[in-house]
Amino acid sequence: MSLPTQVKIVEVGPRDGLQNEKETISAEVKIELVDRLTNAGFVNIEAASFVSPKWVPQMATSAEVMAGIQRKAGVIYSALTPNMKGFEAALAAGADEVVIFSSASEAFAQKNINCSIAESIERFRDVAAAANQHKIRLRGSISCAFGCPYQGEVTPEQVADVVKLMRDLGCDEIDIADTIGVGTPCHVQAVMQRVAQEFPIAQISGHFHDTYGQALANIYASMEVGVSIFHSSVAGLGGCPYAKGATGNVATEDVLFMMQGLGVHTGIDLNQVVDAGQFISQHLGRKAVSRAGNAIAAKRLA
Numbered sequence: 001m002s003l004p005t006q007v008k009i010v011e012v013g014p015r016d017g018l019q020n021e022k023e024t025i026s027a028e029v030k031i032e033l034v035d036r037l038t039n040a041g042f043v044n045i046e047a048a049s050f051v052s053p054k055w056v057p058q059m060a061t062s063a064e065v066m067a068g069i070q071r072k073a074g075v076i077y078s079a080l081t082p083n084m085k086g087f088e089a090a091l092a093a094g095a096d097e098v099v100i101f102s103s104a105s106e107a108f109a110q111k112n113i114n115c116s117i118a119e120s121i122e123r124f125r126d127v128a129a130a131a132n133q134h135k136i137r138l139r140g141s142i143s144c145a146f147g148c149p150y151q152g153e154v155t156p157e158q159v160a161d162v163v164k165l166m167r168d169l170g171c172d173e174i175d176i177a178d179t180i181g182v183g184t185p186c187h188v189q190a191v192m193q194r195v196a197q198e199f200p201i202a203q204i205s206g207h208f209h210d211t212y213g214q215a216l217a218n219i220y221a222s223m224e225v226g227v228s229i230f231h232s233s234v235a236g237l238g239g240c241p242y243a244k245g246a247t248g249n250v251a252t253e254d255v256l257f258m259m260q261g262l263g264v265h266t267g268i269d270l271n272q273v274v275d276a277g278q279f280i281s282q283h284l285g286r287k288a289v290s291r292a293g294n295a296i297a298a299k300r301l302a
């Protein structure tokens, strides 16, 4: 199959990227990050997470962030909502899309959301109905689709089972997430092809972490089998608090550089993303993890 001519890049840095930071980042800095990303041209930004602040303290300012950002018409600002309490908060904050999240691995579901996969789906039923009632987009995210830090192997069949459950809840989009970055291209294609039997491939996204350096290869492999939505994180920010050793999502700058080279349209201004990556990295006091971002920033100084 030939590559898609255009892809949607969902920027997850303000949520997935920052959630694991130990030092509290002010709402002002998060707002500036989201605004910079909006200006760079993303059509979907994961900006907030209405989860328990005891579980993920860094996301406790999510309402403030959502209230402070400058929204651009047509841009979807998403928020994680593990239950109705999260949904009510997301609704009040004006989220355009709510994200329910479970796992292809039982062990990870227990660690991350303190319940089984089946129990999580039961909790999401109310969230899905409320999203439908309020005409808010619903996205389902499936962690550990290629391997689990606690249980090890995860089969394509196990991923497909959760895809079916999320499809039946009425999800508009479903993320196949490599939380610990262990997927490799042929494995990724096998999973994507299996889940595409259950849910339209045009509404499936690839959420890759670069822990083992496979993320760009996995994105390319996914495009070869028809996936055209990808998640990435500016400056390669990230890691999951419930997956020890998990590094960041694939860096947005690296994905955009690859897409540019392939002639795949994204609608996003790479230079502005590089600026946003340098901004947040300076704030965090460390170098960005994006190779392309750092190379472009260095070239500017030369």
Ligand code: HMG
Pocket: 016, 019, 049, 050, 051, 052, 053, 054, 055, 056, 080, 082, 083, 084, 085, 086, 087, 101, 112, 113, 114, 141, 142, 143, 144, 177, 178, 179, 180, 207, 240, 241, 242
């Ligand atoms: P629990 O302790 O089983 O729930 O947690 P609970 O209902 O017993 O509530 C405990 C306390 O949390 C109560 O407060 C609730 O009110 C409060 P208390 O009475 O003790 O003061 N609470 C909430 N507060 C704010 N917002 C809420 C909320 N819900 C309950 N929505 C729960 C269950 C699901 C809440 C918890 O496990 C949780 O918040 N987990 C979230 C973990 C998380 O955010 N992980 C990271 C996101 S997933 C991820 O990063 C992976 C992904 O990016 C894909 C990938 O990268 O692979 C999606």
Ligand code: MG
Pocket: 016, 177, 179, 207, 209, 238, 249
């Ligand atoms: Mg992630």
